[in-house]
Amino acid sequence: MIKSMTGFASGKGEHGPHSWGWELRSVNGKGLDLRLRVPDWLTGLEAALRSDLSKTLGRGNVILSLRLSREESSQDIKLNVPAMEAALDALVAAEAMASKRGLSLAQSKASELLSLKGMIEAGPDVDDAGPLVEFLKSDFSALLSDFLEMRRTEGLALEAIIRDQLESIENLTQRAAALAEKRRQEMRQALRENLARVLDNSHGADPDRVAQELALISVKADITEEIDRLAAHVSTARGLLQQDGPVGRKLDFLTQEFNREANTLCSKSQNADLTSVGLELKAVIDQMREQVQNVE
Numbered sequence: 001m002i003k004s005m006t007g008f009a010s011g012k013g014e015h016g017p018h019s020w021g022w023e024l025r026s027v028n029g030k031g032l033d034l035r036l037r038v039p040d041w042l043t044g045l046e047a048a049l050r051s052d053l054s055k056t057l058g059r060g061n062v063i064l065s066l067r068l069s070r071e072e073s074s075q076d077i078k079l080n081v082p083a084m085e086a087a088l089d090a091l092v093a094a095e096a097m098a099s100k101r102g103l104s105l106a107q108s109k110a111s112e113l114l115s116l117k118g119m120i121e122a123g124p125d126v127d128d129a130g131p132l133v134e135f136l137k138s139d140f141s142a143l144l145s146d147f148l149e150m151r152r153t154e155g156l157a158l159e160a161i162i163r164d165q166l167e168s169i170e171n172l173t174q175r176a177a178a179l180a181e182k183r184r185q186e187m188r189q190a191l192r193e194n195l196a197r198v199l200d201n202s203h204g205a206d207p208d209r210v211a212q213e214l215a216l217i218s219v220k221a222d223i224t225e226e227i228d229r230l231a232a233h234v235s236t237a238r239g240l241l242q243q244d245g246p247v248g249r250k251l252d253f254l255t256q257e258f259n260r261e262a263n264t265l266c267s268k269s270q271n272a273d274l275t276s277v278g279l280e281l282k283a284v285i286d287q288m289r290e291q292v293q294n295v296e
Helices: 045-056 081-100 110-114 130-200 207-220 224-241 248-268 272-292
Strands: 007-015 018-027 032-037 060-070 077-079 120-122
Touching: 007 130, 018 130, 032 045, 045 060, 045 130, 081 110, 130 224, 130 248, 130 272, 224 248, 248 272
Parallel strands: 032 060
Antiparallel strands: 007 018, 018 060, 077 120
């Protein structure tokens, strides 16, 4: 079963105060190009995700985005008790010193004390990314599964289209073979007539040499090899469609071979009907190559 390089999957999740959204998409590419957009502070997550993608994908331009947000709560912060005690002791000392000098200080507010540097500390779990990274790794597995399923579904649709195109190529090749056989009989008669005409008007010419030249013309116009190669390429392509794993590169190369044989057939045809079939072949091959570009 072939797979498409086109795919998309998205998902959402949450764990503790964190919530996130995944988005994974891919389009066709010559090789495997992974672009990950993951927060840097989630140590080890990007490497793990890249490894999972590399193990399951063969080709394609792949973009993975993770949007992460955090809901702040009172559990995320705590009071630095030693710092507060030191600040209160300093405040008492300052008020005592001011009183000795006959000064009265304005009453301090709690908000002013809390705004002092170091008075508020982050909770013990705020900066611990380890548990969150492990949870995200597990959550990514479901996203990747959905993504691969879409690529398989798209691959089934591609396979059906390519098989139809291969059938068209096979039918056109058979038509070309029938036309070539009909043309062969006509060419034999034409060559005999041409040979007789040349011999009648070539005083002193070597009859064997003339016959060789005419035979060479006949060989150059023969399209038997092109017909055989086209039939062989159809069989090879069908075999590739039955394989598991990436076969897109091989199919792409094969379409180039298809096109080369169709071009040669047209150049040798010397017959309007055969040329018409050759042009139809080229059109179908071109359409198939467009589809093959999306095969992994």
